[in-house]
Amino acid sequence: xxxxxxxxxxxxxxxxxxxxxxxxxxxxxxxxxxxxxxxxxxxxxxxxxxxxxxxxxxxxxxxxxxxxxxxxxxxxxxxxxxxxxxxxxxxxxxxxxxxxxxxxxxxxxxxxxxxxxxxxxxxxxxxxxxxxxxxxxxxxxxxxxxxxxxxxxxxxxxxxxxxxxxxxxxxxxxxxxxxxxxxxxxxxxxxxxxxxxxxxxxxxxxxxxxxxxxxxxxxxxxxxxxxxxxxxxxxxxxxxxxxxxxxxxxxxxxxxxxxxxxxxxxxxxxxxxxxxxxxxxxxxxxxxxxxxxxxxxxxxxxxxxxxxxxxxxxxxxxx
Numbered sequence: 001x002x003x004x005x006x007x008x009x010x011x012x013x014x015x016x017x018x019x020x021x022x023x024x025x026x027x028x029x030x031x032x033x034x035x036x037x038x039x040x041x042x043x044x045x046x047x048x049x050x051x052x053x054x055x056x057x058x059x060x061x062x063x064x065x066x067x068x069x070x071x072x073x074x075x076x077x078x079x080x081x082x083x084x085x086x087x088x089x090x091x092x093x094x095x096x097x098x099x100x101x102x103x104x105x106x107x108x109x110x111x112x113x114x115x116x117x118x119x120x121x122x123x124x125x126x127x128x129x130x131x132x133x134x135x136x137x138x139x140x141x142x143x144x145x146x147x148x149x150x151x152x153x154x155x156x157x158x159x160x161x162x163x164x165x166x167x168x169x170x171x172x173x174x175x176x177x178x179x180x181x182x183x184x185x186x187x188x189x190x191x192x193x194x195x196x197x198x199x200x201x202x203x204x205x206x207x208x209x210x211x212x213x214x215x216x217x218x219x220x221x222x223x224x225x226x227x228x229x230x231x232x233x234x235x236x237x238x239x240x241x242x243x244x245x246x247x248x249x250x251x252x253x254x255x256x257x258x259x260x261x262x263x264x265x266x267x268x269x270x271x272x273x274x275x276x277x278x279x280x281x282x283x284x285x286x287x288x289x290x291x292x293x294x295x296x297x298x299x300x301x302x303x304x305x306x307x308x309x310x311x312x313x314x315x316x317x318x319x
Contacts, residue, residue, distance in 0.1 A: 093251075150178045
């Protein structure tokens with residue numbers, strides 16, 4: 001019934017949009033995390049670019065809580081008129097659907113997806129005492145000491161946990177998961193030698209890698225990172241097809257008028273591919289993307305299926 005009502009509202013708005021330009025008033029961009037983080041930084045970049053393109057204010061509205069799900073819930077209940085946008089990431093659009101059987105939103109049916117904005121990668125790091133410089137050496141070491149090597153993460157179902165379990169599955173090893181209350185405590189644990197390994201966001205790991213408190217083994221994405229160009233990917237180092245990235249994309253409530261969706265897509269893709277935006281995203285450890293709405297929806301669908309299998313096979317339970 002709610003979805004039918006949303007469709008009806010969308011039809012009314014679509015009729016109205018033909019008789020007036022868009023936008024005619026400020027736009028709200030919901031970022032489902034606190035100010036200062038990666039999502040917030042990307043959200044503010046997009047807000048700035050859209051405000052310039054539209055000649056209207058684009059206000060970032062930080063709605064943190066429940067791993068981003070509160071912001072998603074607010075978005076799907078907003079009017080589908082193009083004046084509420086959502087900067088979603090892998091946690092909300094992919095990990096949560098893979099982890100939770102019941103969600104108050106459907107990442108594919110309850111949103112009009114506009115464009116992928118950027119993708120981020122992780123780096124597999126080790127404490128310097130772990131005698132494995134490459135992925136192949138790590139696999140051999142793990143197989144020689146089953147259940148003895150461990151890895152830190154920011155908690156069950158976190159990107160680091162999922163990456164570790166995918167590695168276990170593809171390499172046929174058993175790295176033991178050690179959950180911490182946050183990625184920073186986890187990284188401190190590896191630096192201090194409490195834990196052997198970690199699949200960590202590349203940007204916060206860089207200082208410790210550069211001063212040799214951590215050693216970088218490999219990059220988790222399919223392509224090498226411009227921040228660590230000499231570090232190979234896990235895929236090219238012995239586990240072909242290994243690919244773990246985090247995604248950021250722009251969406252709106254389901255049913256926004258097609259003309260508005262097209263306009264938003266054009267402006268977001270143009271913004272993401274502009275030289276200054278590219279530079280800012282790369283400095284933050286992200287690869288600029290810019291995609292069609294269909295490509296963004298396909299990424300969500302494919303990634304959910306991939307991680308649901310990992311979650312099920314590894315017996316990961318949410319907290």
